[in-house]
Amino acid sequence: MSPSERACALLTRWVVERVPAEAAAWFHTQLAAVASAVEEKPLYLALGWAPRRLGKADLRLSPAELAEAAALRPGFDPIDWSVDQAARVALVLASFDGDPQRFKQRLETLFRTADIGETIAFYRGLPLYPGPELLVARAREGARSAMRPVFEAVARRNPYPKERFDEHAWNHLVLKALFIGTTLDPIQGLEERANPRLARMLCDYAHERWAAGRPVSPELWRCVGPHADDGALEDLARVLDTGSGEERKAAALALASCPRPEAKALLARYPELEGPIARGEIRWAAFAQG
């Protein structure tokens, strides 16, 4: 089986195990019709019917099933997918006829006439599609969306951006996430894709927020720490002096991730934070839960 066939088979199994037999039979028929179709109509009709026939319940994957997901494809994390989303991505995969260029064209057409639920599902499917190198412009379009759940479908629990976005696109993805108030932690690759330009953009953004008297997300400093320049160290020192408890923890974590000796020296002035960080008691993930 090809990777897309394996992905389709796994999603299909999750769906049919969660719906009544009649709905499962309907779904199998649609997949077969889509796979053998010469025109697009069976696909868009099946995509339209999917939530009506299969429902919109959460998939609620078991730990074993989540492990299957990760084994299928590194970074694939469907922990918050619903039945209709899995079914829609399976249908799209079933339409793949071996030509990635044609697949890309079809996906574009589907996106152009998609409703909001379809749009979210199609973006969530990004890590599973064949010819991923052809889909960068589409993924970037999603990351520009004014609809937060659409943006999040690209940005969160999705390995596609860290693998395919260039530095400019990546940096704007992170900045936009902060801008619209979605937490950074579910974005995959924050550490690997950290870079000096992003660190600078984020510090500028923090200054903009401070000037307006608005709060700055503690998570912002996560992407600043590894590439902190002198100005960023000053900003972190300011947060340590004047920030709230959460902000000070975040600033200290950022310093701990910075390779520069000045950062170590600065952090050493705050043993009440340095100690817990060294013992792993303060972690980035905690900031996303608040």
Added chain:
Amino acid sequence: MYLDSHTHMISRTTDDYERMAAAGVVACIEPAFWLGQPRTHVGTYIDYLSMICGFERFRAGQFGLRHYCTVGLNPKEANNEELAEAVMEILPRYALKEGVVAIGEIGYDEQSELEDRYFRRQLELAKELDLPVMIHTPHRDKKKGTLRSMDVVREHGLDPSWVVIDHNNEETVEEVLDRGFWAAFSIYPFTKMGNERMVEIVRRYGAERIFCDSACDWGISDPLAVPKTAELMRRAGIPEEQIRKVTYENPLEAYGKSGQIKEEDWLNPPPIDQRLLYMGNSILRGGQEPRIEAKTPGLGEDLRIV
């Protein structure tokens, strides 16, 4: 709780959404129509339909309203044959989108030959896809256009209980009800139907198969028309169960035949919707109905729309 079954929210502001939510409107239906000036390309039609199935649905959800729509080629633009043909081609792609509760607004504007052709073809589409129909009755030569619309519906063999005749007035209502259709009334300031007249209509004809909507759009119109009319009916002594039918239950039953609009959507939405699309009214969470105060907030002193 109110359901406004005719709203063009893409031309309304966030203030309107806030006021509607505060006044107890829990859901609205956005019929596809023209935009005040005719579209000239099918591409703009595609983007429009995507917008009312997409961003507008999301936007409404941010204010605690569930948003639905109807799709169709409206009679005004049916007169552009090249555009009309292209729209007919893409309509089936949209008819099964989530939250599409009918084919509409379709019908007649100046009752031209082209309008007639595309009206009929869309009735056939609705029949094929088991969807209700929302019919826009013409503003000019209204009575004749309304009767003709119903004749054509019958000719195509549609069940009248699946068809809403909108923009009724005192002159059309009786015939519409007699023939078994739903009779909707768009409450409009200054022209068309005022809400004191609406109260009289309910007094006279009762609440069976009658409902009202705001038809709020880019012109002078009132997005609070439904709650205001409900309140006016209350003050006029119309029984509460009739008010509930005319401002909530009837449109829900008519468009609910699509299977795409259900009370659970706002009373107990699926978790995935709660996470992604619907920042619901916390008062409504858990199936509770909000208590309508004697004076609903945000309605102002004067409830009349004349």
